[in-house]
Amino acid sequence: xxxxxxxxxxxxxxxxxxxxxxxxxxxxxxxxxxxxxxxxxxxxxxxxxxxxxxxxxxxxxxxxxxxxxxxxxxxxxxxxxxxxxxxxxxxxxxxxxxxxxxxxxxxxxxxxxxxxxxxxxxxxxxxxxxxxxxxxxxxxxxxxxxxxxxxxxxxxxxxxxxxxxxxxxxxxxxxxxxxxxxxxxxxxxxxxxxxxxxxxxxxxxxxxxxxxxxxxxxxxxxxxxxxxxxxxxxxxxxxxxxxxxxxxxxxxxxxxxxxxxxxxxxxxxxxxxxxxxxxxxxxxxxxxxxxxxxxxxxxxxxxxxxxxxxxxxxxxxxxxxxxxxxxxxxxxxxxxxxxxxxxxxxxxxxxxxxxxxxxxxxxxxxxxxxxxxxxxxxxxxxxxxxxxxxxxxxxxxxxxxxxxxxxxxxxxxxxxxxxxxxxxxxxxxxxxxxxxxxxxxxxxxxxxxxxxxxxxxxxxxxxxxxxxxxxxxxxxxxxxxxxxxxxxxxxxxxxxxxxxxxxxxxxxxxxxxxxxxxxxxxxxxxxxxxxxxxxxxxxxxxxxxxxxxxxxxxxxxxxxxxxxxxxxxxxxxxxxxxxxxxxxxxxxxxxxxxxxxxxxxxxxxxxxxxxxxxxxxxxxxxxxxxxxxxxxxxxxxxxxxxxxxxxxxxxxxxxxxxxxxxxxxxxxxxxxxxxxxxxxxxxxxxxxxxxxxxxxxxxxxxxxxxxxxxxxxxxxxxxxxxxxxxxxxxxxxxxxxxxxxxxxxxxxxxxxxxxxxxxxxxxxxxxxxxxxxxxxxxxxxxxxxxxxxxxxxxxxxxxxxxxxxxxxxxxxxxx
Ligand code: F58
Numbered sequence: 001x002x003x004x005x006x007x008x009x010x011x012x013x014x015x016x017x018x019x020x021x022x023x024x025x026x027x028x029x030x031x032x033x034x035x036x037x038x039x040x041x042x043x044x045x046x047x048x049x050x051x052x053x054x055x056x057x058x059x060x061x062x063x064x065x066x067x068x069x070x071x072x073x074x075x076x077x078x079x080x081x082x083x084x085x086x087x088x089x090x091x092x093x094x095x096x097x098x099x100x101x102x103x104x105x106x107x108x109x110x111x112x113x114x115x116x117x118x119x120x121x122x123x124x125x126x127x128x129x130x131x132x133x134x135x136x137x138x139x140x141x142x143x144x145x146x147x148x149x150x151x152x153x154x155x156x157x158x159x160x161x162x163x164x165x166x167x168x169x170x171x172x173x174x175x176x177x178x179x180x181x182x183x184x185x186x187x188x189x190x191x192x193x194x195x196x197x198x199x200x201x202x203x204x205x206x207x208x209x210x211x212x213x214x215x216x217x218x219x220x221x222x223x224x225x226x227x228x229x230x231x232x233x234x235x236x237x238x239x240x241x242x243x244x245x246x247x248x249x250x251x252x253x254x255x256x257x258x259x260x261x262x263x264x265x266x267x268x269x270x271x272x273x274x275x276x277x278x279x280x281x282x283x284x285x286x287x288x289x290x291x292x293x294x295x296x297x298x299x300x301x302x303x304x305x306x307x308x309x310x311x312x313x314x315x316x317x318x319x320x321x322x323x324x325x326x327x328x329x330x331x332x333x334x335x336x337x338x339x340x341x342x343x344x345x346x347x348x349x350x351x352x353x354x355x356x357x358x359x360x361x362x363x364x365x366x367x368x369x370x371x372x373x374x375x376x377x378x379x380x381x382x383x384x385x386x387x388x389x390x391x392x393x394x395x396x397x398x399x400x401x402x403x404x405x406x407x408x409x410x411x412x413x414x415x416x417x418x419x420x421x422x423x424x425x426x427x428x429x430x431x432x433x434x435x436x437x438x439x440x441x442x443x444x445x446x447x448x449x450x451x452x453x454x455x456x457x458x459x460x461x462x463x464x465x466x467x468x469x470x471x472x473x474x475x476x477x478x479x480x481x482x483x484x485x486x487x488x489x490x491x492x493x494x495x496x497x498x499x500x501x502x503x504x505x506x507x508x509x510x511x512x513x514x515x516x517x518x519x520x521x522x523x524x525x526x527x528x529x530x531x532x533x534x535x536x537x538x539x540x541x542x543x544x545x546x547x548x549x550x551x552x553x554x555x556x557x558x559x560x561x562x563x564x565x566x567x568x569x570x571x572x573x574x575x576x577x578x579x580x581x582x583x584x585x586x587x588x589x590x591x592x593x594x595x596x597x598x599x600x601x602x603x604x605x606x607x608x609x610x611x612x613x614x615x616x617x618x619x620x621x622x623x624x625x626x627x628x629x630x631x632x633x634x635x636x637x638x639x640x641x642x643x644x645x646x647x648x649x650x651x652x653x654x655x656x657x658x659x660x661x662x663x664x665x666x667x668x669x670x671x672x673x674x675x676x677x678x679x680x681x682x683x684x685x686x687x688x689x690x691x692x693x694x695x696x697x698x699x700x701x702x703x704x705x706x707x708x709x710x711x712x713x714x715x716x717x718x719x720x721x722x723x724x725x726x727x728x729x730x731x732x733x734x735x736x737x738x739x740x741x742x743x744x745x746x747x748x749x750x751x752x753x754x755x756x757x758x759x760x761x762x763x764x765x766x767x768x769x770x771x772x773x774x775x776x777x778x779x780x781x782x783x784x785x786x787x788x789x790x791x792x793x794x795x796x797x798x799x800x801x802x803x804x805x806x807x808x809x810x811x812x813x814x815x
Contacts, residue, residue: 022037033109036110037172039092066136066316067140072142074632075633117269126795127799134221142232143285157608184291184292188379286325287378287381297317316806321358323367328350332346351430351431356434361445368423389429428457438466442463466795467662496796504787540626551658556651570609571722587639610624612732651754652700674694675693689782711748727743728741
């Protein structure tokens with residue numbers, strides 16, 4: 001086989017050949033899209049070869065593999081990453097220049113696969129990147145949603161959701177693998193297996209079957225030869241589903257009914273679950289993912305191994321939150337019903353194979369499924385869940401004889417108010433290790449949400465603090481800073497050994513270095529200003545403090561607390577036009593779930609405040625508010641390098657970890673934050689002097705919540721009262737007092753996440769921010785120290801911890 005060459009000439013030749021043979025066009029008639037697709041294929045060819053070598057090395061070594069099961073992957077754009085990882089950007093720039101295009105032009109055709117919601121999906125992508133970089137044999141499994149996370153637009157300031165048809169122009173980064181398709185069943189009936197006297201083995205006859213068609217995306221490691229894959233499943237109707245006779249009879253809709261029903265399974269990320277059908281579809285998706293993936297894992301295992309004894313030694317499956325937890329039941333079904341293993345052996349294998357990562361503390365976010373729904377869709381799995389629960393509760397009864405209340409609390413089945421399967425309980429019971437994603441989160445999980453389990457099996461609980469990949473979030477997102485860091489540290493090894501950033505601390509007092517550090521930030525702010533102007537029409541000042549709050553819109557994250565601060569500034573500036581305040585741009589970014597009405601109204605309020613502030617001739621000279629639409633990984637990469645201040649202001653005890661906080665600190669933003677999630681660990685590392693801390697801690701918040709009266713804060717704090725009254729008066733709604741009344745009512749009536757209680761402390765902390773900002777050199781010093789001391793938050797460190805403490809896997813080097 002001809003292998004791809006490594007010179008500029010080879011690259012150029014491959015480009016021309018791909019343009020001609022793959023796109024079927026010529027240089028003279030190629031469109032911009034042809035140019036992009038051709039470049040993508042040419043870069044991809046360089047990865048394919050490494051992938052082939054990786055597969056061969058893995059086959060040879062027959063190692064223990066990590067299988068990461070996740071309903072979400074937020075990969076971000078692929079072109080820039082793959083140019084970096086194949087070291088071919090240096091070829092592309094001159095070739096593009098010759099042709100009169102820029103790399104940035106070509107990149108604008110690169111569509112980010114939005115196969116996730118937020119932090120959980122992006123974490124999956126960062127961990128996959130680090131596993132490949134550390135030569136860990138791993139496969140990620142997920143769903144190839146036809147439509148990813150919706151595209152956010154604003155109409156009259158209100159969020160409208162548009163479908164994300166991300167593969168419309170074709171996706172050059174994926175490889176279909178039709179030979180590895182799987183068949184998955186749903187519904188149907190179960191019956192006793194004749195050969196099993198224990199009654200634990202049964203026979204399931206599904207009432208519907210669909211095909212799972214895999215394709216994979218390549219996940220290259222940085223600075224290594226390893227290329228792993230993420231395998232994504234798409235649902236297809238089984239063959240012969242098209243009803244030709246009905247079609248012939250003019251019943252066009254009926255003729256394709258089965259096809260539509262099957263293909264709906266992978267149609268969208270998180271189907272609306274406000275209807276019965278929507279809920280069933282979500283469960284169907286989850287089972288589809290795990291059924292396809294487990295069969296594929298077993299297929300891979302059997303390429304090199306026989307029997308089942310070695311299975312847990314060769315296979316470790318990480319469950320990313322509860323969405324793939326039905327895998328525990330499915331593996332039991334496969335082992336017991338199909339491979340005829342005895343129950344106890346199957347259970348021992350299953351338990352040793354799985355581990356579970358929990359990403360939340362909110363009890364309402366712990367998934368449960370109505371028993372009736374599971375029974376109908378997956379009748380055999382429901383029986384298996386009952387059996388698992390039966391044996392588990394026997395174990396509990398032996399440990400705590402007569403403690404009925406504890407049995408009720410631990411049970412996988414919730415009895416009241418309706419019968420439901422608690423997926424997190426199934427996950428803990430079926431796993432060897434359970435982990436939280438930041439120290440505080442793990443501690444609170446063990447003390448509250450999963451307390452009974454932590455008492456029963458203390459050794460099962462681990463903390464693995466999240467991390468982020470410095471390749472995407474520093475090197476690709478912030479090339480200017482990366483260059484400065486590399487120059488300072490002497491080489492690029494910090495990209496795979498992020499603790500080396502500590503070397504920057506030595507120059508944190510060097511005025512010349514600080515000057516250059518500030519120049520990088522300013523240049524990044526100029527770039528961001530261009531993006532912001534393009535997407536919102538608002539002109540922002542690159543010298544103003546760039547204050548960013550980028551994350552999903554959720555009440556516990558408290559975007560409304562930030563907004564109250566903005567409104568206070570607005571009021572002050574209107575009253576005292578000459579007031580000496582620090583010029584600021586407040587940038588929000590984020591989507592609200594389509595059915596989350598209160599947060600959609602808050603988005604609308606942010607836009608309304610922005611409109612009022614930005615058009616006020618006096619206020620807008622010192623304050624700007626922007627909410628560029630459709631925040632995603634690509635936009636995060638534009639915003640993060642330009643940020644001066646990182647808003648991490650969730651109510652303490654609610655944010656499991658956060659990862660945006662890490663990305664921002666690494667890029668030299670200073671955090672204003674509560675003692676929540678990984679903020680605590682960031683502060684411990686960067687130093688209390690370089691972090692703006694405010695607010696209640698988790699214990700104080702929990703105590704206060706028991707007897708909380710938001711109105712008292714409103715009444716006793718004139719600034720707060722003025723801010724809320726400004727909303728109530730319809731100032732941001734052209735005098736309409738009703739539009740945003742629900743926001744006011746919710747703050748004064750319930751204020752679920754204690755924003756009013758933290759308001760004064762937050763304001764005072766923002767004053768400390770202003771004070772610090774006025775000394776630009778001291779600010780730059782703090783900024784350098786934030787980057788220098790954030791090396792711990794590399795996802796390489798996170799993956800190493802998983803490897804050492806949970807997965808017990810070893811790297812396999814690829815020649
Ligand atoms: C996030 N969870 C946590 N869930 O909120 C964040 O603190 C953490 O840093 C991150 O995981 C990574 O550990 C998260 O993103 C979801 O998006 C759920 C998806 C399913 C519906 C409910 C939200």
